[in-house]
Amino acid sequence: MHRCRTTAVLAYGTGAQSDPQAARAGAGGAGGGERCVRGASEEVDILAGMARVVLTLMCGLSFSGKSTVARELAGRLDAELISLDAINLERGLDGGQGIPVDEWAKTNRIAHGRATTLLRAGRHVVIDDTGSPRFIRDEWRAAASRAGTAFALVWVQIDPELQRERVRANRSDLSRHDVVDAVLAEHTAGFENPIDEDPIIIDARHTTSEQDLNDIVTKLRTKS
Numbered sequence: 001m002h003r004c005r006t007t008a009v010l011a012y013g014t015g016a017q018s019d020p021q022a023a024r025a026g027a028g029g030a031g032g033g034e035r036c037v038r039g040a041s042e043e044v045d046i047l048a049g050m051a052r053v054v055l056t057l058m059c060g061l062s063f064s065g066k067s068t069v070a071r072e073l074a075g076r077l078d079a080e081l082i083s084l085d086a087i088n089l090e091r092g093l094d095g096g097q098g099i100p101v102d103e104w105a106k107t108n109r110i111a112h113g114r115a116t117t118l119l120r121a122g123r124h125v126v127i128d129d130t131g132s133p134r135f136i137r138d139e140w141r142a143a144a145s146r147a148g149t150a151f152a153l154v155w156v157q158i159d160p161e162l163q164r165e166r167v168r169a170n171r172s173d174l175s176r177h178d179v180v181d182a183v184l185a186e187h188t189a190g191f192e193n194p195i196d197e198d199p200i201i202i203d204a205r206h207t208t209s210e211q212d213l214n215d216i217v218t219k220l221r222t223k224s
Contacts, residue, residue: 052224054079054124055115055144059131059194060156062096062179062187063166065207069156069216070128072208076217079124082115085177096179108136112143119147131155134192150223154216155194158204 056073058066067085074081087107088095115125131137137153144151158166167184170176179187200219206212 053119053122053147053149054152054220054223055119055127055140055147055149056125056152056154056220057127057131057137057140058129058154058156059137059199060204061158061163061191062130062184063163063170064156064158064204066130066156067128068207069154069202069213070126072213073154073216073220074126076213077124077126077220079126080118081126081128082111082118083128084130085128094177096177096183098180098183108139112139116143116147119144119149130187130191131194132187132191134194134197137194137197152220152223153194153197153199155199155201156204156207157201160188162204 054077056077056079058070060066067083070081070083073079084095087093087110088099091107093099093103111127111129115127118125127140129136131140131153141151163184167179171178200216202212202216
């Protein structure tokens, strides 16, 4: 049986906020999480050739769909999903309202500690974070190197107008936690484009596309 487990961890950034129910489902720590069930033949096909463990870091602006892609990749790779939203809820924090820098730094260290343990245990890991500043991405690259694993960056690209549309729609139906305008503006201004970092790119409009998701998995195989 194929499964992915969601580990509650906070990493640095303003946060890719998944829907509250999904975030709560992942807030049970390393021992809890959601089960992603797929056919045995599909699992064998997806994992074929992945001899080396991979640390996959999500990257992109709020409302791009990073959490959606992260969950899908974790399911397809039988990986551990380290989620910003889950730990935010667990600790009573809301990244969409703004979190002090010292809190981000503290929880980022927790994220690295848990990820390192999982990687050294031979588990693929997907980090659901904004991956906004270059130095944060470099820290995750270094963590993968120290653990002797491969590293991959998945960048979910979203244009400003689509982001605004999604923010407006979410404020009407509250399908996920809001990100206030001040935090959105700060995040956008501080986002450092990773185009020169060999990212795997997916468009925000295609985050549920089977073809696009399978293409990412194929590219992740080459990292292993």
